[in-house]
Amino acid sequence: MEWWHAVILGLVEGITEYLPISSTGHLILASSLLGLNDTAERKAAVDAFNIVIQGGAILAVAGLYRARVAQMLRGLIGRDDAGLRLATNLFIAFLPAAVLGVLLDDWIEARLFFAGPVLFALGGGAVFMWWLEARRSGRFGLPPRRQLEIDDLSPAQALTIGLMQCVAMWPGTSRSMMTIGGGYLVGLRPAAAAEFAFLLGLPTLGGACVYKLLKNLKHASETGTPNLFDQLGWSSVLIGFAVATVSAALAVKWLVGFLKRRGLTPFAYYRLALCAVMLLMVWRGVVSIEPPDMGTPAEAAAD
Numbered sequence: 361m362e363w364w365h366a367v368i369l370g371l372v373e374g375i376t377e378y379l380p381i382s383s384t385g386h387l388i389l390a391s392s393l394l395g396l397n398d399t400a401e402r403k404a405a406v407d408a409f410n411i412v413i414q415g416g417a418i419l420a421v422a423g424l425y426r427a428r429v430a431q432m433l434r435g436l437i438g439r440d441d442a443g444l445r446l447a448t449n450l451f452i453a454f455l456p457a458a459v460l461g462v463l464l465d466d467w468i469e470a471r472l473f474f475a476g477p478v479l480f481a482l483g484g485g486a487v488f489m490w491w492l493e494a495r496r497s498g499r500f501g502l503p504p505r506r507q508l509e510i511d512d513l514s515p516a517q518a519l520t521i522g523l524m525q526c527v528a529m530w531p532g533t534s535r536s537m538m539t540i541g542g543g544y545l546v547g548l549r550p551a552a553a554a555e556f557a558f559l560l561g562l563p564t565l566g567g568a569c570v571y572k573l574l575k576n577l578k579h580a581s582e583t584g585t586p587n588l589f590d591q592l593g594w595s596s597v598l599i600g601f602a603v604a605t606v607s608a609a610l611a612v613k614w615l616v617g618f619l620k621r622r623g624l625t626p627f628a629y630y631r632l633a634l635c636a637v638m639l640l641m642v643w644r645g646v647v648s649i650e651p652p653d654m655g656t657p658a659e660a661a662a663d
Contacts (some may be wrong), residue, residue: 363595413601415601415603420609421561424558493623521546
C-alpha cells in the first residue's frame with residue numbers, strides 16, 4: 361500500500377465513521393477505486409486495515425470528550441454520581457453489541473456482505489432518517505416530545521439505544537445512524553443523541569478494532585501467511601491511523617453543530633445518492649462487494 365492510499369482511506373474512515381452515512385459503503389467504494397482489492401490476500405489485509413484505523417476515530421472522540429471520560433472515571437471510584445450513571449448507561453448500551461457481535465460476526469459477513477444487502481441498508485437508512493425527523497418535529501400528529509439531556513437517560517432508554525446499535529451490524533447501515541436514531545427515539549435532543557452515540561463508540565469500536573486485529577494476526581500465525589502489517593507496512597497503518605484521528609475530530613465537531621441546525625434529513629438525501637452511485641458501479645463491474653476474509657477459510661464466508 362502506498363502512503364497516499366493510507367491517507368485517502370484514513371480520510372474516508374475518519375470523516376464517515378461518525379456521520380450517519382455508512383463508513384462501510386465509503387470504504388468499499390474507496391478501496392475498489394484505488395485498486396486495492398486485486399488479490400484475495402491484499403483485500404483481506406485492506407479489510408483489516410479499515411477496521412484497525414478505526415482506532416484513530418476512537419482516539420479523536422476520547423480527546424474531544426475527555427471531560428466526559430474523566431467524569432465517568434471519577435464516577436467509577438465513587439466521586440461523581442452523574443459520571444457513574446453515565447458509565448453505567450454506556451455499559452448497558454454496549455452489552456447487546458458486545459454479545460451479538462461476537463456470536464454473529466462470521467454469519468453476518470457470510471450472508472449480508474454482498475451488494476444487495478449493503479445497498480438495501482443504504483437506501484433503507486435514508487427512509488429511516490426521514491421518518492425520525494418527521495416524528496421528532498410532530499409531522500405525524502404527535503405532540504413534540506420533551507428534549508432530554510444525557511444525564512436524563514434511564515437504564516431502559518440506554519438499553520434501547522444499545523439494541524438499535526445492533527442493527528448496525530448489517531453492513532451499510534451505519535452505527536452512527538442507528539445510535540443517534542436510538543437517541544431520537546428515547547427523546548434525546550439531537551446534540552445529546554450525537555454525544556451519547558460518540559461515547560458509545562469508544563467501547564464498541566474499540567472492541568471491534570481489537571477483535572478484528574487479533575483475528576487477522578491469529579489467522580496469519582496459524583496459516584503462515586503475512587499479517588496486515590507485513591502486507592501493507594507499519595508506516596501505512598500509522599499514517600492511516602493518524603489521518604483518521606484528525607479527520608474524525610473535525611467531523612465530530614462539525615456534525616454536532618450541523619444536527620442542531622439541520623437535523624438528519626440532508627444525510628438521508630446523501631445516502632440515497634450514494635446508494636445510486638454504488639448501484640451503478642456494481643452494475644458496471646467497477647466495484648465488487650464481497651465478504652472480507654480476515655479469519656480462517658472456515659470462518660470467513662463489517663459498520
